[in-house]
Amino acid sequence: MPHSSNISAALFDGEQPKDPRAILKQVYGYDAFRGKQAAVIERVVAGGDAVVLFPTGAGKSLCFQIPALAREGVGIVVSPLIALMRDQVEALKQLGVRAAALNSSLSPEEYSEVRRSIADGTLDLLYVTPERITTAGFKELIRSTKIALFAIDEAHCVSQWGHDFRPEYRELGHLAEMYPGVPRLALTATADPHTREDIIDKLALRSAEVFTTSFDRPNIAYEIVECDQPRQQLLRFLSRHKGSSGIVYCLSRAKVEETAEWLNGQDIRALAYHAGMDRSVRDTNQDAFLKEEDLCLVATVAFGMGIDKPNVRYVAHLDLPGSVEAYYQETGRAGRDGLPSDVWMAYGMADVIQRGRMIDGGQSSEDIKRVERAKLNALLAICETPGCRRQSILAHFGEAHPGACGNCDTCLKPVETWDGSEAAIKALAAIYRTGERFGTGHLIDVLLGNENEKTSRFGHVEMPVFGAGKDLPSKTWQSVYRQLLAAGLVTVDHEAFGALKLGPEARAVFRREREVRFRKDRPTSAKASRGASSSGANARSSLEGADMELFEALRQTRLEIAKGLAVP
Ligand code: ADP
Ligand code: MG
Ligand code: ZN
Secondary structure, three states: OOOOOOHHHHHOEOOEOOOHHHHHHHHHOOOOOOOOHHHHHHHHHOOOOEEEEOOOOOOOHHHHHHHHHHOOOEEEEEOOOHHHHHHHHHHHHHOOOOEEEEOOOOOHHHHHHHHHHHHHOOOOEEEEOHHHHOOHHHHHHOOOOOEEEEEEOOHHHHOOOOOOOOHHHHHHHHHHHHOOOOOEEEEEOOOOHHHHHHHHHHOOOOOOEEEEOOOOOOOEEEEEEEOOOHHHHHHHHHHOOOOOEEEEEOOOHHHHHHHHHHHHHOOOOEEEEOOOOOHHHHHHHHHHHHHOOOOEEEEOOOOOOOOOOOOEEEEEEOOOOOOHHHHHHHHOOOOOOOOOEEEEEEEOHHHHHHHHHHHHHOOOOHHHHHHHHHHHHHHHHHHHOOOOHHHHHHHHOOOOOOOOOOOOHHHHOOOOEEEOHHHHHHHHHHHHHOOOOOOHHHHHHHHHOOOOHHHHHOOHHHOOOOOOOOOOOHHHHHHHHHHHHHOOOEEEEHHHOOEEEEOOOHHHHHOOOOOOEEEOOOOOOHHHHHHHHHHHHHHHHHHHOOOHHHHHHHHHHHHHHHHHHOOO
16 A cells, blocks of 8 residues: 655665665565566666566566665656656655656646756656657756666657657667766567667667566457458457456547447447547546446557556457557557456458558658568468467567467367468469459459459450359458468559559469468358358369369469569
């Protein structure tokens, strides 16, 4: 329980740093450090630099708060969001720690009070925004104050490869020269090798010790489904979580509002949260979510960073995030209390096209766009994997998980696969034959032999591939194209409005040098169930009895393509 105020003043024994374990007990009321907290704290108390890469909920805050209390002087914490600072400062004050935040939301009176406590040396922790800390004004403010340490929280913001890039974070690299001898820590829950390198490089932390722990969140069960009737699917998912709180992420503000309204109409108490909302409404909704036990918060990614609600029981995604890192962070907000929690995502080809467009239409340089596309593809591969989701997520962070987890959707209901070589050839032939200029909708019309204005106008009805895919339902073809994309056999040309093109490896499929197995999509409704469960078998039987002429034509196409694609 919280203690009397000014406890921290009493913790000092002359100039000697206090024992971290005593602080842990006296200030926070905890008995033991978790994981590598003690090792980080020991290093920083001794004056060393540290890079702390722990997953969400691991307890990164103590890694800088305790050394700040143990060392002489004020600990300065850089934090990217004012709301985040406010929450941490409030929590610290409750514990009797002398903490303050310096940001644009302070009144002149509050500002001078903070100023005074800095000058008096009566502050333990000072939270500041990244844009302020490197200013001349701030330097002046702390000129004659002893600094215990600098902590850079949410340090992935320094990296353009990350998903929350903040250019102001780049300036923080100067802290090393500006304040030599003051220990610095960078902390984040994003640890893919690229972001990690950027943190070390851009924040001048070459000589820091890097602390990592496993990124596995064993209490989170992962589930990813094919988007079919997203609202009904969401409703079914939410029906498993009656009486508990969770987050539903949507890509756009409009979708957030529509979804929240719709859920309320379905007797699910839902509130919206996005950056375009009125500040006071947004804060009210956030507070309600933090306090209540039975509330669904429908939000854009504007919600979540630094939110410490331990009992978020589920996180649902109605749209595909842009990377595995983003997916991991967002799903990581579930189950911080260690109790079983479910994360669920519905995604489809439309998501992939939309994300790709966002990348291509963005302001980033070509190099960065390439990385962004690779990141999207890495997430897509996790969506389409027939293997364990947890294993593939952890593999992305360079971590091996011993065996399948037994707790994700693919482990619980092993994915059936089918020999897709013939289907892949047809799907690729449709792309090639129509000049690599069309999206899945049209390609599937061609495969199914649907005569319509478009297939007629482009003369596609005359082609041998027209109707060559009648043996499989449209839904299966969609799944085939998604999996070809995930496997890199097909690429999306975003400049041509999502037209599919053949990937470099497609040739091997035509030559039958590469076997293709597709995962069978799970039935999402009773109707779909019949179609999906029989599709694989249908594919084979109808292929066996297929018309020889068609096969001849297809083989011809195959040969042409193999020639056309052959590298000279
Ligand atoms: P992170 O920043 O890594 O996401 P936080 O610092 O917000 O995590 O901590 C998450 C929760 O874990 C907080 O409620 C915190 O009080 C609690 N916590 C941290 N360290 C310990 C510990 N050693 N013992 C018990 N609880 C802890
Ligand atoms: Mg944190
Ligand atoms: Zn698994």
